[in-house]
Amino acid sequence: xxxxxxxxxxxxxxxxxxxxxxxxxxxxxxxxxxxxxxxxxxxxxxxxxxxxxxxxxxxxxxxxxxxxxxxxxxxxxxxxxxxxxxxxxxxxxxxxxxxxxxxxxxxxxxxxxxxxxxxxxxxxxxxxxxxxxxxxxxxxxxxxxxxxxxxxxxxxxxxxxxxxxxxxxxxxxxxxxxxxxxxxxxxxxxxxxxxxxxxxxxxxxxxxxxxxxxxxxxxxxxxxxxxxxxxxxxxxxxxxxxxxxxxxxxxxxxxxxxxxxxxxxxxxxxxxxxxxxxxxxxxxxxxxxxxxxxxxxxxxxxxxx
Amino acid sequence: xxxxxxxxxxxxxxxxxxxxxxxxxxxxxxxxxxxxxxxxxxxxxxxxxxxxxxxxxxxxxxxxxxxxxxxxxxxxxxxxxxxxxxxxxxxxxxxxxxxxxxxxxxxxxxxxxxxxxxxxxxxxxxxxxxxxxxxxxxxxxxxxxxxxxxxxxxxxxxxxxxxxxxxxxxxxxxxxxxxxxxxxxxxxxxxxxxxxxxxxxxxxxxxxxxxxxxxxxxxxxxxxxxxxxxxxxxxxxxxxxxxxxxxxxxxxxxxxxxxxxxxxxxxxxxxxxxxxxxxxxxxxxxxxxxxxxxxxxxxxxxxxxxxxxxxxxxxxxxxxxxxxxxxxxxxxxxxxxxxxxxxxxxxxxxxxxxxxxxxxxxxxxxxxxxxxxxxxxxxxxxxxxxxxxxxxxxxxxxxxxxxxxxxxxxxxxxxxxxxxxxxxxxxxxxxxxxxxxxxxxxxxxxxxxxxxxxxxxxxxxxx
Numbered sequence: 038x039x040x041x042x043x044x045x046x047x048x049x050x051x052x053x054x055x056x057x058x059x060x061x062x063x064x065x066x067x068x069x070x071x072x073x074x075x076x077x078x079x080x081x082x083x084x085x086x087x088x089x090x091x092x093x094x095x096x097x098x099x100x101x102x103x104x105x106x107x108x109x110x111x112x113x114x115x116x117x118x119x120x121x122x123x124x125x126x127x128x129x130x131x132x133x134x135x136x137x138x139x140x141x142x143x144x145x146x147x148x149x150x151x152x153x154x155x156x157x158x159x160x161x162x163x164x165x166x167x168x169x170x171x172x173x174x175x176x177x178x179x180x181x182x183x184x185x186x187x188x189x190x191x192x193x194x195x196x197x198x199x200x201x202x203x204x205x206x207x208x209x210x211x212x213x214x215x216x217x218x219x220x221x222x223x224x225x226x227x228x229x230x231x232x233x234x235x236x237x238x239x240x241x242x243x244x245x246x247x248x249x250x251x252x253x254x255x256x257x258x259x260x261x262x263x264x265x266x267x268x269x270x271x272x273x274x275x276x277x278x279x280x281x282x283x284x285x286x287x288x289x290x291x292x293x294x295x296x297x298x299x300x301x302x303x304x305x306x307x308x309x310x311x312x313x314x315x316x317x318x319x320x321x322x323x324x325x326x327x328x329x330x331x332x333x334x335x336x337x338x339x340x341x342x
Numbered sequence: 343x344x345x346x347x348x349x350x351x352x353x354x355x356x357x358x359x360x361x362x363x364x365x366x367x368x369x370x371x372x373x374x375x376x377x378x379x380x381x382x383x384x385x386x387x388x389x390x391x392x393x394x395x396x397x398x399x400x401x402x403x404x405x406x407x408x409x410x411x412x413x414x415x416x417x418x419x420x421x422x423x424x425x426x427x428x429x430x431x432x433x434x435x436x437x438x439x440x441x442x443x444x445x446x447x448x449x450x451x452x453x454x455x456x457x458x459x460x461x462x463x464x465x466x467x468x469x470x471x472x473x474x475x476x477x478x479x480x481x482x483x484x485x486x487x488x489x490x491x492x493x494x495x496x497x498x499x500x501x502x503x504x505x506x507x508x509x510x511x512x513x514x515x516x517x518x519x520x521x522x523x524x525x526x527x528x529x530x531x532x533x534x535x536x537x538x539x540x541x542x543x544x545x546x547x548x549x550x551x552x553x554x555x556x557x558x559x560x561x562x563x564x565x566x567x568x569x570x571x572x573x574x575x576x577x578x579x580x581x582x583x584x585x586x587x588x589x590x591x592x593x594x595x596x597x598x599x600x601x602x603x604x605x606x607x608x609x610x611x612x613x614x615x616x617x618x619x620x621x622x623x624x625x626x627x628x629x630x631x632x633x634x635x636x637x638x639x640x641x642x643x644x645x646x647x648x649x650x651x652x653x654x655x656x657x658x659x660x661x662x663x664x665x666x667x668x669x670x671x672x673x674x675x676x677x678x679x680x681x682x683x684x685x686x687x688x689x690x691x692x693x694x695x696x697x698x699x700x701x702x703x704x705x706x707x708x709x710x711x712x713x714x715x716x717x718x719x720x721x722x723x724x725x726x727x728x729x730x731x732x733x734x735x736x737x738x739x740x741x742x743x744x745x746x747x748x749x750x751x752x753x754x755x756x757x758x759x760x761x762x763x764x765x766x767x768x769x770x771x772x773x774x775x776x777x778x779x780x781x782x783x784x785x786x787x788x789x790x791x792x793x794x795x796x797x798x799x800x801x802x803x804x805x
Contacts, residue, residue: 067594100408101413104411120383120384120413123402123413123414123415123416125416125661191431203431203433204433283420284420284424285417285418285419285420285424295391295418295661295662295665296661296665297567298391298418298567298665299391299567299661299664299665299666300567300570300571300590300665300666301659301661301665301666301667301670302667304665307661
């Protein structure tokens, strides 16, 4: 108990102390680097902004309803609809947008990476064929993918009334491209290293290819597959923030970039709030994956952290 | 008199049209505002974090867009290139643009796309800032007034020896501007050239779009909000940008604004509201409604001798718009400008949004931009005067503006006196003086105008 609670608390206290002391001595052109107190205040301010923006949204909807009612009274056949709020997305909205984007990109990547990884693990020939490509694309930064993705999406994704915003598609695909690789590699390794004994058993039992994959290969490769997915999600989250900053797509990255551009006296503190939020969300995502992994893992003794 | 009769005539025609088309009740209630069906009601406009985006913010905050039945989202963009590309691809319905952008895109300098404008967003609003080190050296070459402060306007003559010193030491003299076809690029070049400093040529036909051929001062692109940070990092020695990014340099103590664009050319045209020609063709009524809202917003900004500016500053300081501190934005928006720290001077027309017919898209403004594109080689071959006129007419659309204005007058929201006389307006301002080098500009004679410059391409000259 003491170890699990006290030691982290002491560490955090020391961190805050060092931060606070150091911040006072760093003079930027936007004023002093904000300390913990300033950041805490801005976090409160951001929450207040969220609440007041919600009130404005409510008024906006009410005005629309009144206008629509007037329109209908005038002409019962008139087409009316309620449009989404056009005000600015708040910090909390931005967190939601980022989470939704990363989830889309990650699920898309997993849907591609798992079958490819399994196929590569089961066929040495396929693996040899794809390995160079995987190795070359793996280290590519999102900043290199983004311009390509943006141009290609603009060229291919044309519709008058798109279901998904182009910026969302851009970010999601960039996330997908960057978080395919750890899942593919780990799945391949996991599938390839299924114990020979188990494979022999399947041979003795004369299991079909499908049954063998589902009953023997997948369960034993599962821990490594999950490791790959956890790595992928972590990368995806980092990539997304960078993509949003660069392409001005809605989300936390855009929030950070806008604040950097604003250059107001509270900008640095607000960016720090975002940094903590990004870290916290990333941590929670990772914990979530871990929980899922524990749920599906057959090896109850494996130490997962 | 004739104009009055015309107006009554058009009202009567519209009245007859309505009675035949619609129910009498509908006419009574909505005959004015719902006169035309909007093709699109949900719109997204882009802007760059600069105080001259104010008409957009005001039209949103004061409900002028909603009055027209428009649901508008405003979105800050990373830089002018991203903004233009997004208007072209249709991600944005329209945007706050550099006046040179619709012209440059339409003639195919940089990205090729037909962009038009029916609304000019403001006059003036820029400044040129140099780093503290450069200012220290410039100071010794400046004439001083009785109070010991340097005499304004400061000419680039004082910068020339500084640049020569840089060159002797083998160091490049770098300056930032915001986009190759930006007002800032042309203003900075104008100021430098007026002081005998060559800012360099473009040669797009040879694939050279750096704009640094034969240059004594090397100009390069930096997005507006990044200017102070880039100056602070020492990458550039000075820049030309819109507000609040000159005042920000004063507040941060990293640079000194030496001149405003008002002193380079009194009441020069600045930003425009641009949409793609295809969009405008598809959404004529929506377009008109947008222009109506923007005209009202611009009027609000200048009303009663700038009485609303303080409120405008509060709005612009919100993080979703410009986001800089209130006192930084207020410095220029409320009619003063702070040069060297503590040297605050009155520049009542620093940023004009409505008076002097600021919102009307004059052909002569378009032609001026085209002359500067020609002067610096962005247009590589000499063109006849008629070409300038045709290009201006392709991009600047006072007809749409006039239609919007007339609706506002008919609805009683504006007075006819607040606009140019549409019946007689030619779209050309009378020959303009008020340039720092004393040259007169007549929009009807672009080639004659170009011939007056000592530095710059003219007639058939080519790089």
